[in-house]
Amino acid sequence: MVPLINFFFINSIKRGHQVSQVLLQYTVHTLSLSLKLKMVQQGQGRGSAMLATVLVSLLVVQLEVAQAATYTVGGAGGWTFNVVGWTNGKQFKAGDVLVFKYSPAIHNVVAVNQAGYKACLTPRGAKVYKTGKDQIKLSKGPNFFICNFTGHCEGGMKIAVTAM
Ligand SMILES: *[C@@H]1O[C@H](CO)[C@@H](O)[C@H](O)[C@H]1NC(C)=O
Ligand SMILES: [Cu+2]
Numbered sequence: 001m002v003p004l005i006n007f008f009f010i011n012s013i014k015r016g017h018q019v020s021q022v023l024l025q026y027t028v029h030t031l032s033l034s035l036k037l038k039m040v041q042q043g044q045g046r047g048s049a050m051l052a053t054v055l056v057s058l059l060v061v062q063l064e065v066a067q068a069a070t071y072t073v074g075g076a077g078g079w080t081f082n083v084v085g086w087t088n089g090k091q092f093k094a095g096d097v098l099v100f101k102y103s104p105a106i107h108n109v110v111a112v113n114q115a116g117y118k119a120c121l122t123p124r125g126a127k128v129y130k131t132g133k134d135q136i137k138l139s140k141g142p143n144f145f146i147c148n149f150t151g152h153c154e155g156g157m158k159i160a161v162t163a164m
Contacts, residue, residue: 069092069096070096073101081155082155084156087159087160092138092161093138095138098136098138109129109146110147111144114142114144122148140164
């Protein structure tokens, strides 16, 4: 039981879930375990206990699927130069939220297309974010963001994120 819960925690935290969401899942898990225990104690037999396990597991899986994760781009360092490798090894889903934290006096976030990402150019009409704490929801497929202050994108201030 303990290894299972540990696995559960580590997995959720890896996915970038907020602590509150992890705690919610933990509660559901704990409930399922006590439910099983109760059924066995009441002599309702292995069959119903197993059914309860399956049902609660399904509920947990559904919660997992429905939940959007929130990521702070660049981690503790925030949205800055050389953040381009931050996406390595991460999996993103449509609806996940990226939080860009930076000083708006010296940086911004511009949603661009693939060509803009590659060439560090801002396409006409591109959406510019400049609050210093922008929350951007990922859409399914590729998402590209650059800082368009002169030279910053070239300095690795760009990310490409593919959301499943
Ligand atoms: C950044 O993009 C905005 C919006 O297209 C544009 O007005 C601005 O001139 C760009 N800044 C630079 C340094 O290219
Ligand atoms: Cu910048």
